[in-house]
Amino acid sequence: MRILIVGGGITGLAAAHRLRTRLGEDARIIITERSGRLGGKIHTVGFVGRPVEAGAESLLAARPEAMELARDVGLGDDLVHPVGLKPALSLEGRLRDLPAGTMMGLPADPADVAAVAEVKEAGGSQRPLLAPGADMSVGELVRAQLGSEVLDRLVAPMLSGVYAGDVDRLSVRAVMPQLAAALERHSRLTEAVAEVKRPSTGAPVFASIEGGLTRLVTATSACARADVRLGMTVRELRQTPYGWEVVVGPVPDPIRLHADAVILAVPAGPAARLLRGVEPEAAAALSGVGYASVALATFAFDHIDLPETSGFLTPAGGGKTVKAATFSSRKWPHLGKRRSILRVSMGRLGEEALLQHDDETLARTALRELGEHLGRRTPEPVAHRIDRWGGALPQYAPGHPSRMAEAREGLRTHHGIAIAGAAVDGVGIAACIGSGRDAADQIADQLASGSA
Ligand SMILES: Cc1cc2nc3c(=O)[nH]c(=O)nc-3n(C[C@H](O)[C@H](O)[C@H](O)COP(=O)(O)OP(=O)(O)OC[C@H]3O[C@@H](n4cnc5c(N)ncnc54)[C@H](O)[C@@H]3O)c2cc1C
Incomplete structure (x- = not known):
């Protein structure tokens, strides 16, 4: 055979x-x-003597498949988890706490996100939000049910971290299948979120492998x-x-x-x-x-002052190219403490031209915007690398x-x-x-x- x-x-x-x-x-x-x-998109490289991810960064531990495969192929003892820091949200030039307990930025209770977004909850209709077999975009759903701020300041940055996409072109059924099923039973989005949102068990949601995902x-x-x-x-x-x-x-x-x-x-x-x-x-x-392209800039610093977060996400707009940053060496203990390693992710759907810039331009852009988000000038990194992923993230x-x-x-x-x-x-x-x-x-x- x-x-x-x-x-x-x-x-x-x-x-x-x-x-x-x-x-x-x-x-x-x-x-x-x-x-x-x-x-393919998994590619660990040596960077300042550490195993750094030039592509995908982590495994979802909340689903069984990756954990099972790692154990089946003898890597069970090498699974590592991030320290318990949360990412921040960069809004109007300052880092804010990302509201806890949401589902991809969607709250079960509007009060949960009131600190960062004005919630305009729709009401009145008794009809379920999605007919069986029907679909709609995340943008259409969230804008109509909870208002643009929840969409632009919470849901879009979170989805952008995964898809680098346009929320008005991403399918609810594909990117949030359990929520889509609940929408067939509920006339309010917050009720559907409450039904499917898993209570936190305290178990780690993400994992990696000592030595890197390769x-x-x-x-x-x-x-x-x-x-x-x-x-x-x-x-x-x-x-x-x-x-x-x-x-x-x-x-x-x-x-x-x-x-x-x-x-x-x-x-x-x-x-x-x-x-x-x-x-x-x-x-x-x-x-x-369709596919979106992204570029990653990874930096090593001898010393950089960072807030107590695992990184930050940021909404689109304002001519900025950075969509997220991960304070990798702070998040992942296996990267060691000797140097601070940061990974900055740039580019969203439709911004493919960004990948045409040379490495130095991309590194300079990433550093400048990083400083703007952190509210201070960043020191000179001791090393950097750029990884381009053209047409890498499918858009559903x-x-x-x-x-x-x-x-x-x-x-x-x-x-x-x-x-x-x-x-x-x-x-x-x-x-x-x-x-x-x-x-x-x-x-x-x-x-x-x-x-x-
Ligand atoms: C920058 C980035 C960060 C990411 N971060 C994460 C993350 O942290 N966590 C996570 O879970 N996911 C992450 N992802 C997504 C995830 O890594 C990918 O979706 C996943 O690895 C895709 O696996 P695949 O095998 O389906 O496709 P690929 O990895 O694309 O593999 C397909 C392979 O097919 C080969 N190929 C193409 N055409 C041909 C042909 N004609 N003949 C022979 N071979 C061919 C390609 O060379 C490639 O090696 C990230 C993706 C990117 C780009």
Whole structure:
């Protein structure tokens, strides 16, 4: 049995690991990865002698998938958690406490956020806020139900930290699925939030791995025992009477690989291109997924005065490019105390031109804006690095979950093909791991029943 996984990010690796568990040693699992390394958006680098994340920073510990995978691949003892500091909110040039107890900035009680935003709660209607199967943008929902300040000063900065997106183009069903389900039962947003908001158990919400998240990539790959082919871009995919054929390698001298089944664990653009000749409607649904780009500036300081927070978030506007900063060495004990390491995140949807600036310009912009948010000039860093992530964060427009469900339905008629990853099921690493595992289960079930 030969299964080909296209894309060596965490989704592809989680799929490979699951396939190995399900199918045993006889299965041949091949991962083809375009770049020269595994991990995709997960990339730990050495910086001033510390393992710093050049891409994704943390695992969501409040969901089971990432924690389970880390334990399954032998990293359970190396899981680390941030110290209990909260991020601040930078408003009108000063850092304020981020209101506690909200759900992505949404309060169950307007009084919870009154210190930072005027709440204009809508009332009167007895109708549920969302009809079954319907969807709307986060912006539309929150502006109408709680007013623009709650949207602009709380919800948008929090969502921007994850999606770098435009709240008026982000689907409630995709980014807050449990809330969307509750909206079918409630006529007030605060009541729906109260129903789904999990009471804090005191358990850590985030985690990382001593030595950096790339260790999760390496350990998962080792446990999957896959045949990994780096520097191999899959350019074509077609179904044959015997299974699947993919074309890789240079155009004049193509290499053809054959497999019984294929899992596409790549961003929406390449997935759409590969599926065009297989299932045009699925390809069209995927090609409609937009992407935002971000740049990260990481600094090391011998000494910098920082407030007692883990960083800050800030609303869009005012010509500013910084959307968040993390005081990494304060937040993560495994980064040590010898130097202060800060990570500044820049750029939102539509600000792709930012990535064209050279490193020095981006570093200077980040430092200047950092100083404005902290209310003081920042000292000279002893080191810095810039990481650009062009087209990295998928944007789930209203209707995304149903479009992806239809795409999957269409693909099911072909047998032995599955799609997974951030483009489809959720942007976070935990969601990607779950998505990769589900795709592997679907393929393993089909192979077992002889229908692939
Ligand atoms: C700056 C940044 C910070 C983030 N922070 C966090 C965070 O703190 N916590 C969190 O949970 N999530 C975070 N995320 C999101 C998360 O990292 C990603 O959504 C997730 O890692 C995506 O995994 P994936 O495997 O689906 O896709 P990717 O990581 O994009 O992997 C897909 C792989 O497919 C390869 N590929 C593409 N086309 C082809 C082809 N034709 N043939 C072969 N290979 C191909 C690519 O080279 C890539 O390696 C962050 C993302 C970014 C960009």
